[in-house]
Amino acid sequence: MRTWDDNKTAINQLWPMAQFTDEEKRLWNDDLSGMDQIVLYDAIRNAKRNHDSLYPQIKWIRDEYRTLSRIASLISGRRAAPGEPRQRVRIDANLDRKTEDELRAVVEITTASEFESTRDLIADKASQLKIEMATAYRLVRYLLQRLGMSRGTWGNIT
Numbered sequence: 001m002r003t004w005d006d007n008k009t010a011i012n013q014l015w016p017m018a019q020f021t022d023e024e025k026r027l028w029n030d031d032l033s034g035m036d037q038i039v040l041y042d043a044i045r046n047a048k049r050n051h052d053s054l055y056p057q058i059k060w061i062r063d064e065y066r067t068l069s070r071i072a073s074l075i076s077g078r079r080a081a082p083g084e085p086r087q088r089v090r091i092d093a094n095l096d097r098k099t100e101d102e103l104r105a106v107v108e109i110t111t112a113s114e115f116e117s118t119r120d121l122i123a124d125k126a127s128q129l130k131i132e133m134a135t136a137y138r139l140v141r142y143l144l145q146r147l148g149m150s151r152g153t154w155g156n157i158t
Helices: 004-014 022-032 037-050 058-077 093-109 112-127 133-146
Strands: none
Touching (some): 004 037, 112 133
């Protein structure tokens, strides 16, 4: 079980040159201490991987945390709780195909810097029940392949 103190240590070790004022320390504490510390640890490490800087930015970590939390909630939300009946969702095949074509056109003009916004657009269409999850998965895989990104790093150019 990770704690906020463990994650503060990780931040200090990943960015050893960073010096924080008392007010900055309070801001970091207020914004990050209440989060799921296990997910936060992964977000801290992803922020370091994606931003080569002597000083961390709280926005980087919050953005990474939001991304990881969204993925975790999508994964956990797919499983029905014990005793709850699973809801079957039907999406019109014509709507799925039309939306997939529109999103594919967006994917084809997406640049590496627009990766996250395009991925979020695809996820939003799936959550709005405009495309099947399998279609969303195919589109994100296509996006990753087209931009030359590794599936395991979700955003690092390979």
